[in-house]
Amino acid sequence: MTMLTEEPVAGAAASGSRARTRLPWHRVLTLLCVLALAAMPVLPTPEFWITLANYIGLYSLVAIGLVLLTGVGGMTSFGQAAFVGLGAYSTAYLTTQCGLSPWLGLLAGLAVTLCCASLIGAITMRMSGHYLPLATIAWSLSLFYLFGNLEFLGKYDGITGIPVLSVFGIPLQSGRAMFYAIWVVVLLAMLLSSNLLNSRPGRAIRALKGGVTMAEAMGIFTGWMKTVVFIMAAMFACISGFLYAHLQRTVNPTPFGLNHGIEYLFMAVVGGVGHVWGAIVGAGVLTILKDVLQGLLPKLLGSTGNFEIIVFGVLMVLLLQYSPDGIWSYLSRWLPSGPRAHAPDPAPALPVREKPASGELLLDVRAVRKQFGGLVAVNDVSFEVRAGEIVGLIGPNGAGKSTTFNLITGVASLTAGEVRYRGERISNEYSREIVKRGICRTFQHVHLLPSMSVLENVAIGAHLRGDFAAQGGVAAAMLRLNREEERKLLFEARVQLERVGLGDRLYDEAGSLALGQQRVLEIARALCADPALLLLDEPAAGLRHLEKQALAALLRKLRGEGMSVLLVEHDMDFVMNLTDRLVVMEFGTRIAEGSPEDVQRNPAVLEAYLGTDAMGEHEGAGGDARGA
Known part of the structure; x- marks a missing residue:
């Protein structure tokens, strides 16, 4: 898998064409059932069978709800x-x-x-x-x-x-x-x-x-x-x-x-039951x-x-x-399979939020602290992220990086300190409210729905976009009154998948992807939310060398479009050659901050994080790579 950042690929179009030509077996099956049911009472069917069918229908209603x-x-x-x-x-x-x-x-x-x-x-x-x-x-x-x-x-x-x-x-x-x-x-x-x-x-x-x-x-x-x-x-x-x-x-x-x-x-x-x-x-x-x-x-x-x-x-x-998975999982194997949702041909674009001016202060983390009883997981950490820059949050395992992510995105509540986004306090707000403001994230451990298609997983990221009335329209969805809105959402999901190089996997089950591809899928889902600030938790984990290069190219492209990125990553070559600034944590405390070059030479980092010898060897290689 090689990620792309250009226009939609031909493979995606072909995949969409194949999906649209598949037999709609569920409609055929429904029609056959309707014909059989319609004929049953008018034929000389034993009365007992009719009674049994009535109870099956009554029980089916309850089971559908379940x-x-x-x-x-x-x-x-x-x-x-x-x-x-x-x-x-x-x-x-x-x-x-x-x-x-x-x-x-x-x-x-x-x-x-x-x-x-x-x-x-x-x-x-x-x-x-x-x-x-x-x-x-x-x-x-x-x-x-x-x-x-x-x-x-x-x-x-x-x-x-x-x-x-x-x-x-x-x-x-x-x-x-x-x-x-x-x-x-x-x-x-x-x-x-x-x-x-x-x-x-x-x-x-x-x-x-x-x-x-x-x-x-x-x-x-x-x-x-x-x-x-x-x-x-x-x-x-x-x-x-x-x-x-x-x-x-x-x-x-x-x-x-x-x-x-x-x-x-x-x-x-x-x-x-599914x-x-x-x-x-x-x-x-x-x-x-x-x-x-x-x-x-x-x-x-x-x-x-x-x-x-x-x-x-x-x-x-x-x-x-x-x-x-029940009896139906066996029966469905004998029926032509196809995805629930199809990526439409070009549809009207969803509204896009106004991008902040280059250099504008987006995220202001001020002395945030998180305690679990007597354990201090994050100890008065402060840093900033400005529009149009990529900031890396690095440190050894257990340094508190993912906990800091959770504090910023509302997954965990702060013990002390505050987080501001574009001047507004977002500390301890719900995650669903924070993403509305333009902050979206991926996870250290991939959070996908493995039985859903790649396209549908990514479309979840666009949940808050579009017509607000359609967002909670359960009745409208049941009556198919939201078709135009659905076309927009699914087309946006397709665009983001093609943007990250998964355009040829639209209708595959998300669980069938390799771990690296699943991480890229999470990035596409986050992009579908149209964020101004993207938080990536170990996005390069599980990617091969060429895939990491393609991911770095994608993130640089996003930065060029005005998006800011805050990422946690353990791959030092990846981080040093990509980020504008680094924040280094150890034992929940910020021990250094600055450009990759400055961090590489910081004595506290050399001693506490990478070790003097290893850091010295990396400094030369990293400097050459960055210059290239």
Whole structure:
């Protein structure tokens, strides 16, 4: 891989052409499914099959929500059955006790679910690790026992006599009639979910699984996005509960307990929790398998009981061991593959921030300190970065360089001191607010989404650019009302990839790139944010000699365009031949600052950092290289 700084390469155009000509298998598969579903009720299909298909559809709705929440967003929930109960009980109560239309019952259920999910999400989505699943179990049990103990909901006997659902005056009295209503909603949920995932807010949701640090550094309000996806999953479950109530014509608390919440998660995981189609596959496989086992196991064992749960547990362990991506990961291998997003032909450019005047003081780090208990990681460090210069922050391992980066970019909070950017104090602001001002960074340990394409990874960097109304437009994304904005974002990502020499890898999975290429990809993602100050944490690590030369040429080109660069790097040849000034740290303290030549001759650096003999040998070689 050789990085380029010229115009878009022919290879990228060819790659884009190949991607656009690939068979849109997902559309073909959807069409075949629609035709099969449409024919099923009108053919002499056994009534039992229709009933089974109805339940598969209801379960699929909940599983689609879990794909968004768990598979894409990375947040595990065992409590979706409780939201199914909210939808079912809302329409059941309002239609039987108040005589209202079922459609008003649906609206009421969605409103109640929105309020509950917003409150629960605001509290629980801040949790991580094992605390989040435990919290979902807690509120699931709370709602379940609430359903069973409220007098006006019939306690554990529930509510009966729920009226028939009517669509355009046509009563849906039978299971065959409800079949179409259920599956139209399922297909609509699939379409809306797919549209969302292939958009700016969808990429933000997918970025959640890669960790909060990277997402926030790209300007994503992770707390808000977590709550949004949690509410969406709850809404899908609520609609499933509404349809269930009018299919069964009676409700009681039993189907809304923790056991069913666990089964919904099983369905998503078995099918493929990272894929919308996996939700349908998982719901179908587990529903059919459960029915078969309930009839077969009592005959084999000679007694009755819920033996199918034992089989499910064993199968789940085996699946997680040998196929953690679910059944869909195997099925999709037989289908033509293609990227989610395509780089468009030239599109209108995104707005570009005004570059600061050459020599303007951009970054002013004043006596910053970071303490972890009694350990001082950064000890009153001060330095400046001006517009149009490349500054290196160097020092041995453990010197506090990356911690200083984190203090500047809001990843860590300062104990003392302050950081100013263009005269404004940015100390202890959130990362998403700092990147808005024009500071973007890469990471010492690469933070990418390996299963996403190179193009989509880079497009995350443009999250804050463009029309502000489109940035948080989840509804607009689901309805594909943001197509023009998407074209701009993806074209910008393509331009930046071609700028750094990855234009021929647009549609490769980011995880398939070599480490050096992944670091260059991170630089392209940072450039997509249109920063005035670029912070690079060990950008040359893992690059070969020619790649380092190409990276240095790119950084010099950026400097010539008015961009400032602050970089941490251990490769002394790379740093000495590139930077305008160096700041040297040791044990969290700044021990030297100046031009590369001055730093090379600084006694403190010679003694504490490189060693006198090694530094003396390097000085001659570095001086010759710099002069060349």
